[in-house]
Amino acid sequence: MRDPARTHIPRRPPAQVMRLSRLGVLHQSRLSFMRVLTRRMAAEEWTFTRPVFEIDAQGVGHAVYTATGPERSYSLVAFAHDLPADQRSDRVIAEAWDATFCLYDGVPTGADIDRLRANVPLQEAGRISETELSLSRANRSVRLWAHVVDRLARGQQPDPARIDAVGYLMRTTAVYGSGKFGAADREIIADRPEMQVPFQAEMLSVYLTRVFVRDLVQNMAHALGGDRAATLDPSIARRLGIGNSTGLGMAPFIVNHPVLFNNWIMAREEAIARVRSVETATPQEADTFRALLDRSAFSVVRWRSDHPIQTERLGLLRADLVALMAYVAVSDLATDYPWNRLYQWAEANLHEDAQELVASLILEPYPDLVDGLASCMADGDPDAFHIDGAQSVAETRAALAETFDWAFDLDWSAPSNCARAWYVSEEKLEPRLGERFDEPIADYEQPLAPARDAAAAFHALDNYAGDTAIAEFLLAHPQHRQSIRRAQIARIAPYAEIRDNTISADLLPIDMLRAKLSFFGATHFDPRSDRWVRIAMYTGAPYPEDLTPASAEHWIYPEAPP
Structure with a gap:
């Protein structure tokens, strides 16, 4: 095992990493939360059961899927509905769905299921309890669903080309956790080993949802076709993930959770630095990289989008x-810091999207250097948001300048620099982004423009002596508390801040969405506008009956057919 303490190539600087042009092209990696979960479940030999499956021929009813680890169990309670076509919508304002779910902490009793049946299908309009860890809902991909049911019912397999064109039979439109609608707060489960890494409850919910979707479509095909119905080929089932439609509601997360987002980025940057510091690579390590590069290229060939921004990318x-493949074919990947040389070549010759793909791929041969960093990605510092009132004005100005100096010279009165405003919708209490000069929203603006606010705080400090305690300044100017807090956080969390203007006319919120979703492990990003995106989750992942340490390793990279 290599010693990570020998790392001597530094992490990439925040000024390079934290630009939206780069955050908006991040790729999944060994540290992505879905892959962390499948590796853990395989290594710990989790068991999976389906104690309840009461679904009728029309696909209506409920089911329970229980995953059991070394110390405790978790159960997905799924409700399948008969949704009229005119009520099917991916928008957050929808009030009915094809399926609704919750992740239950333990194994539910009949009374628990009755309580959940009265609330989970209502989603926001219902209430769950701290025995539930997440709440979610999903809609069918209608044409593909009908195709798969029809083919299986007639004793045939679905068309693989149609499977690959869509990639999922259902897509979630929300997976809520961390205290929303009465669910358990993060603190209740944070000290459990299997939940230490962020979003593990949500990732487990989606993993089990994928199993339910496979079983539901199979059940409907058997109900329609009877004895002649075919069983879905496992190789085709593996190609089906769970889709997700994600909009602006997720974008502010990485601004509102600066320490947490810093920990995600810093863990990935530390992993990249460790691997770039590897002096020599074994033939097996080089072969692993080359094989996964080939599989990545195949994945990109299958990646489709009609959005002009994504099409160009x-x-x-x-x-x-x-x-890249031509360069790798003739390159020495064995000696003289091969991964550093490869990354430096990529930085000099490729665009940011491909650079970040290289940065993720070079981590793959090195589980001993990388995987342990996942345990550092949660936010375990409750004191980070406390303002140090004794800090001097001079120290505060230096802290602001260290992170936001690029923003100080911008003309914040120029319409292009403050064209947008973030607010919260009255109907769904979800974040929205409006046009400041076209809509009456300025009075409802949320504090999601850190750069503008930091510049204002920096200039307001001009009138105070350098040795003045920042508490004195804040007593007179409490509107700058958030900026001072963020500046102090950035001193201990250097990757906490996006180094771009989040209210400019040129802002692409989909870059913020992809930054977060890449850490989930999402693939095949397909923007539907500049404000919402569809993705695939768990495409290629082993189902519970096939989950082993080997199958849990590189499932996210599809293998090209012979």
């Missing part, structure tokens, strides 16, 4: 992959 990425 995919064109550049595909061209860059051709150049």
Whole structure:
């Protein structure tokens, strides 16, 4: 095992990493939360059961799926509904869905299921309790669902091309956790080993949802076709993930959780630095990288989007992959710090999307250097948000300048620099982004413009002596408390702040969405506008009956057919 203490190539600086142009092209990696979960479940030999499956021929009813680890069990309680076509919507304002779910802490009793049946299908309109860890809902991909049911019912397998074109039979439109609608707060489960890494409850919920969706479509096909119905081929089932539609509600998360987001980025940057510091690679390590590069190229070929921004990015990425594979084919990946040389070449010759793909891929041969960093990705510092009132004005100005100096010279009165305003919708209490000069929203603006606010705080400090305690300044100017807090946080969390203007006319919120979703382990990002995106989750992942340490390792990279 290599000693990570020998790392001597530094982490990439925040000024490079924290630009939205780079955050908006991040890729999944060994540290992504879905992969952390499947590795753990396989290594610990979790068991999976389906104690309840009461679904009728129309696909209506409920089911329970229980996952049991070394110390405790978790159960997905799923409700399948007969949803009229005119009520099907991916928007957060929808009030009915094809399926609704919760992740129960333990194994539910009949009374628990009755209570959940009265609340889970209502989603926001219902209430759950601290015995539930997440609340979610999903809609069918209607045409593909009908195709799969029809083919299986007639004793045939679905068309693989149609499977790959969509990638999922159902897509979630929300997976809520961490105290929403009465669910358990994060603190209740944070000290459990299997929940230490962020979003493990939500990732487990989606993993079990994928199993339920496979079983539901199979059940409906058997109900329709009877004895002649076919069983879905496991190789085709593996190609089906769970889709997700994610909009603006998720974008502010990485601004509102600066320490947590810092920990995600810092863990990945530390992993990259460790691998770049590897002096020599074994033939097996080089072969692993080359094999996964080939599989990544195949994945990118299958990646489809009609959105002009993503179409352009995919064109550049595909061209860059051709150049990358040609370079790797003739390169020495064994000696003289091979991964550092490869990354430096990528930085000089490829666009940011391909650079970040390389940064993720070089981590794959090194579980001993990388995987342990996942335990550092949670936010375990409750004191980080406390303002140190004794800090001097001079120290505060230096802290602000260290992170936000790029923003101090911007003309914040220029319409292009403050064109947008974040607010919360009255109907669904969800974040929204409006046009400041076209809509009456300025009075409802949320504090989601850290750069503008930091510049204002910095200039307000001009009138105070350097040795003045910042508490004195804040007593007179409490509106700057958030900026001072963020500046102090950035001193201990250097990757906490996006180094871009989050209210500019040029802002692409989908970059913020992809930054977060890449850490979930999402693939095949497909923007539907500049404000919401569809993704695939667990595509290629082993189902419970196939989950082993080997199958849990590189499932996210599809293998090209012979």
